[in-house]
Amino acid sequence: MTREEEMLDWEGPQEFYAKYDPKDILGRGVSSIVRRCIERKTEIEYAVKVIDITSEHLTPEELEEICTSTAQEISILKQVSGHPHIISLNDCYESSSFYFLVFDLMKRGELFDYLTEKVTLSEKETRNIMRALLEVVKFLHSKNIVHRDLKPENVLLDDNMNIKLSDFGFSLQLEQGKKLRELCGTPGYLAPEILFCSMDETHPGYSIEVDL
Ligand code: ADP
Ligand code: MG
Numbered sequence: 001m002t003r004e005e006e007m008l009d010w011e012g013p014q015e016f017y018a019k020y021d022p023k024d025i026l027g028r029g030v031s032s033i034v035r036r037c038i039e040r041k042t043e044i045e046y047a048v049k050v051i052d053i054t055s056e057h058l059t060p061e062e063l064e065e066i067c068t069s070t071a072q073e074i075s076i077l078k079q080v081s082g083h084p085h086i087i088s089l090n091d092c093y094e095s096s097s098f099y100f101l102v103f104d105l106m107k108r109g110e111l112f113d114y115l116t117e118k119v120t121l122s123e124k125e126t127r128n129i130m131r132a133l134l135e136v137v138k139f140l141h142s143k144n145i146v147h148r149d150l151k152p153e154n155v156l157l158d159d160n161m162n163i164k165l166s167d168f169g170f171s172l173q174l175e176q177g178k179k180l181r182e183l184c185g186t187p188g189y190l191a192p193e194i195l196f197c198s199m200d201e202t203h204p205g206y207s208i209e210v211d212l
Contacts, residue, residue: 016093016100022048026109029169031058031066036105046090047106051099070099073168076145077101080168085136087156087166106164108157115152129155129163136165137211144174146208151189179205 020037027034032051039046051070053063077089091102108114111129115121121129133155140147148170156166170184183198185191191210197203 013093013095013098013100016048016102019091020046020048020102032169037102045105047103049099049101049103051101052097053099054097069169072172074099074101076168076171076173079143079173080140080145083136083139085132085162085164086139087164103166104158104164106156106166107159108161110153111155111157111163112152114157132163133165140171141208141211144176144208145171146174146180147171147211148185149189150211151186153186174207179207181205185210 023036093100154167193206
């Protein structure tokens, strides 16, 4: 590796660490860690999703898949950030080893933990959460974006208990009429169309309906 290449390699992380101070871990995924971080200049707290693309623990195919899906995740987030019920992507850094995606910090964490803790929700609260979720799915589908990993773990709550949809790691923007066949999502939450499609070669494929 030439010196220029080496510097290019580290440009992303260096810029990130110059601007943010990483803190405790908020969540973990297969190839990502989400940490609380503080912007040094403003002392505002954010959440950073660090996606590891170092090849030691990955096959070349897995590596390529993570890079492609992360590029898609970023491109979709840039399109939908700003919607009141979608997580805001504030900043983004990239190197040949890591991606850093800086989001608004959702202090109250996952809807999953909130539901587990509360067990029963009032009809009013349930209605507000469901309305926000349905509006956000309608908004995504109007742009032909399919999320493919809707679940309470990927719905986050801010200080005011507003919900925001996050984790666009399996999201895709579909061309009109395009069908999908890939088996992806989270086992306990898979849509029947995704399962049928994976078991039957003659299945015509699935589309945005899998989010419903
Ligand atoms: P993965 O693709 O690995 O599932 P996610 O984007 O869903 O990654 O993040 C994993 C977990 O990290 C989430 O389920 C949540 O607990 C936590 N997390 C992610 N983003 C934020 C955020 N903006 N604020 C607070 N916690 C977050
Ligand atoms: Mg997730």
